[in-house]
Amino acid sequence: MVAAVQPPPRKPAGSPRALVALLAFVLGIATVPHRVCERDAGAWFNGDAARTNALAASVARWTSTDLALATFSTGSRRYDGEWLFGTHMMAAMGFGQIALDPETQPAVREESILRMERSLDAMLGAGARTFDREAWGIDAIDSAKLAPGAKGDTGHVAYLGYAGLALGLHRVLRPNSRFAETDDLVVAVLARRIDASGTGFVETYPGEVYPVDNASALAAIALHARATKRGAPPALTKGLEAIKKHGTDASTGMLIQAVGTTDARPRDDARASGTALAAYFLAFADENTSAALWRALERRQFRTVLGFGAMVEYPDGKGRGDVDSGPVVFGFGVSATGFALGASRVHGDRDVFTALYATTHLFGAPFDDGGERTYATGGPLGDAILFAMLTAPPAARLRKIGGVA
Amino acid sequence: MKLSSLPRRPLVLVALSIALVLLHAVLVRVMAQGDVAHVLLGAGNGMPPIGAAIVAALFVVVRVVAVVVVPGVILASIAELLAHVVVGPASCRPHADVGP
Numbered sequence: 048m049v050a051a052v053q054p055p056p057r058k059p060a061g062s063p064r065a066l067v068a069l070l071a072f073v074l075g076i077a078t079v080p081h082r083v084c085e086r087d088a089g090a091w092f093n094g095d096a097a098r099t100n101a102l103a104a105s106v107a108r109w110t111s112t113d114l115a116l117a118t119f120s121t122g123s124r125r126y127d128g129e130w131l132f133g134t135h136m137m138a139a140m141g142f143g144q145i146a147l148d149p150e151t152q153p154a155v156r157e158e159s160i161l162r163m164e165r166s167l168d169a170m171l172g173a174g175a176r177t178f179d180r181e182a183w184g185i186d187a188i189d190s191a192k193l194a195p196g197a198k199g200d201t202g203h204v205a206y207l208g209y210a211g212l213a214l215g216l217h218r219v220l221r222p223n224s225r226f227a228e229t230d231d232l233v234v235a236v237l238a239r240r241i242d243a244s245g246t247g248f249v250e251t252y253p254g255e256v257y258p259v260d261n262a263s264a265l266a267a268i269a270l271h272a273r274a275t276k277r278g279a280p281p282a283l284t285k286g287l288e289a290i291k292k293h294g295t296d297a298s299t300g301m302l303i304q305a306v307g308t309t310d311a312r313p314r315d316d317a318r319a320s321g322t323a324l325a326a327y328f329l330a331f332a333d334e335n336t337s338a339a340l341w342r343a344l345e346r347r348q349f350r351t352v353l354g355f356g357a358m359v360e361y362p363d364g365k366g367r368g369d370v371d372s373g374p375v376v377f378g379f380g381v382s383a384t385g386f387a388l389g390a391s392r393v394h395g396d397r398d399v400f401t402a403l404y405a406t407t408h409l410f411g412a413p414f415d416d417g418g419e420r421t422y423a424t425g426g427p428l429g430d431a432i433l434f435a436m437l438t439a440p441p442a443a444r445l446r447k448i449g450g451v452a
Numbered sequence: 453m454k455l456s457s458l459p460r461r462p463l464v465l466v467a468l469s470i471a472l473v474l475l476h477a478v479l480v481r482v483m484a485q486g487d488v489a490h491v492l493l494g495a496g497n498g499m500p501p502i503g504a505a506i507v508a509a510l511f512v513v514v515r516v517v518a519v520v521v522v523p524g525v526i527l528a529s530i531a532e533l534l535a536h537v538v539v540g541p542a543s544c545r546p547h548a549d550v551g552p
Contacts, residue, residue, distance in 0.1 A: 058460060065529050068528040068532050068535075069528070070526060070528065070531075071524070071531035072524040074527060075524030075525070075526065075528065076520055077522035079523035080520040080523055083519065083523075182545070214483050400519040409515070410512065410515070411514070412480050412484075412511075412515055414480050414481065414483075416484070423480050423484040
């Protein structure tokens with residue numbers, strides 16, 4: 048008789064050992080990573096000097112080197128120019144916000160203002176104005192010097208608004224400086240162009256109106272008024288009304304990304320990236336409008352995955368994104384998530400800030416070396432934006448600017 | 453207990469995890485130089501340069517795996533090793549049964 052060879056007994060499909068290993072794996076990815084990544088969030092939220100000084104040192108290094116259009120590689124000369132300008136503008140905001148913090152040591156405050164002034168010089172330099180000049184055929188500052196109502200006395204709201212906001216913050220810190228004259232000029236022309244606009248909006252480029260860029264202009268006007276104690280011009284009220292009436296989507300409460308030049312009708316969706324950035328800008332102009340945008344954004348677009356927080360770019364979660372949104376991955380927007388850090392800090396939303404910071408840490412990849420912190424995936428622009436957002440002043444601090452309690 | 457008597461799979465996974473974390477540390481240092489950093493942010497505007505895009509994409513994948521997946525893998529490996537120590541080897545049954 049031949050011995051029968053039987054097959055080995057089959058292992059049960061879901062053995063307890065495999066189940067325990069699977070549970071351990073799930074426990075590992077659900078509890079450890081986001082806690083590791085958010086460990087700095089509390090320090091950033093509280094304005095820890097060691098953190099801010101390290102990132103400030105990195106941004107100061109970036110902006111003291113010869114950044115040029117070639118530094119950036121968007122594939123578009125205009126966007127490269129916007130990023131060069133944006134790097135210096137956001138750097139100026141970050142340095143200014145450190146100086147604005149009453150907890151900042153006097154020596155650090157002075158150094159921050161000096162660094163801010165270097166960024167302002169670069170921001171106002173010919174290189175950083177190129178993108179706007181090439182779009183309009185006339186330089187933004189030169190257009191501001193035209194006679195009111197003259198041909199060419201129109202538009203440029205992105206360059207003038209962003210620059211005006213940084214100049215306004217500097218004006219709060221140094222009311223009488225070599226930048227005061229430029230600040231006066233920029234704010235006067237912004238107010239004049241808002242006054243002259245049929246919609247309350249001013250164009251960024253010929254035929255293109257973006258409410259978020261107009262929000263920066265309103266912040267510039269408001270900061271100027273509070274720094275100089277001259278009182279806000281009617282253009283501020285008109286611009287804020289335009290944001291609320293035409294720039295805000297009634298169904299979502301979020302900011303519409305683009306509107307028509309003559310009718311202010313929506314030309315794009317209400318989107319998280321514009322809403323988050325406008326919530327940050329408008330905190331300098333009108334706390335209530337900023338808070339309304341932030342609440343809508345947080346309520347509708349904020350999600351967490353394994354404890355990591357992020358903002359969905361489009362209201363329906365669909366859309367490819369563009370240079371404003373940065374990459375949109377599974378519906379989540381890189382820019383929206385970064386800008387929302389600033390808005391959440393302004394409005395004191397610690398939990399959302401913490402979750403967003405965990406994601407920023409994960410994908411930003413901070414790298415500490417020689418007393419500097421740089422976010423490896425951000426480069427000069429990413430570091431500068433994070434610097435401005437992570438040091439965004441709480442609303443209570445902004446209320447005190449200009450002696451308003 | 454000898455190391456050689458431990459199951460191979462969790463040990464290999466832990467070794468791979470450590471290697472990945474080390475690779476990640478090197479990539480962070482390379483990325484921090486800023487040469488390819490803007491490729492990620494600029495991707496919304498169209499196709500970035502292929503070389504830089506590969507480095508950037510590789511970095512993101514390695515970082516996500518190193519930060520998010522590795523803790524789970526290590527915990528699962530520890531669980532498997534503990535089970536081996538406490539309960540014994542996973543398969544100690546005979547592979548063939550010879551009848552009369």
